[in-house]
Amino acid sequence: MSTSSLPSADPAGLTPKLVITMEPAVALDPRKKAPAPGVPPMELAFGFPRNFLDNRYVYVVISPRARGLTLGVNLTPARTCTFDCAYCEVKRDEPVDSPDIDLETLEKELYRTLAFVESGHIRRVPSFAALPNDLLQLRHVALSGDGEPTLCPRFAEVVETVVHVRALGRFPFFKMVLLTNATGLDLPPVQQGLKLFTKQDEVWAKLDAGTQEYMHRINRPRATLEKVLANILSLARQRPVVIQSLFCTIAGQEPSELEIQQYAERLKELTERGAKISLVQIYSAVRPTANSGCGHLPLKSLSRIAAYVKKTTGLAVEVF
């Protein structure tokens, strides 16, 4: 274990190397439903919830980490997950309309929504009407959902469906991004689906903790940290993986210095064992959560964590 300390509160000399893409704390206060007056629409857009339009599976959202518009495919309408994160936005106590994946409907929705974006008709949605063009360029199609997408028994078929729509060539090329907590990356349907990923496609894997103890507090998982790390390592030896790490306060407490050191150590161990990690994304809880004990971590704290990770691991780090 490293005994070095985190950078001091003044990250001078370190933060300029980081990409600070936005200041989320003002416009995106998770407790506020209505925007503060005078906040520009572009900043507000990053706080809007997903919009399913009239779809069952496909939604649109402006994503800060994608730097613009993404289409998401909900692979887990049943809201199943191997984690129960303290910051999770999913309300699992509400009834599930239809837990199954209907591939035909999903394909139609994806096609229709891509056309909706491509034609510019997305501006008819009030929350998108005033956004700059750049923000409405499609960044990617995310395999994501109301739970952990790798738990979807039809994962491989969903990937096939998205790849099929892409191969039609009706729309400009889009990349697929799998957003996962990594616990199911070793499942057979997932392994099968990942074979269809091209070099342009990406996997963004969640890693919020460096110790099992902290993982129990933040992710409240039905899987071990060891399993998550093993799955990330296995995949990242084959193709680059983006690590997504959310840090927040729990009961008013920031993650401890020791926890951040341990988290950075896990990343270092992964790279030393052959994992290709193309980027570490560090951010905090943004939208309203069902758990009021989880709070937003200020940009200053996120920047300190990022600076420490960059210094310790040499990896590319971005703060959102």
Ligand code: SF4
């Ligand atoms: S992994 Fe995602 S869906 Fe699952 S509990 Fe955590 S935030 Fe929610």
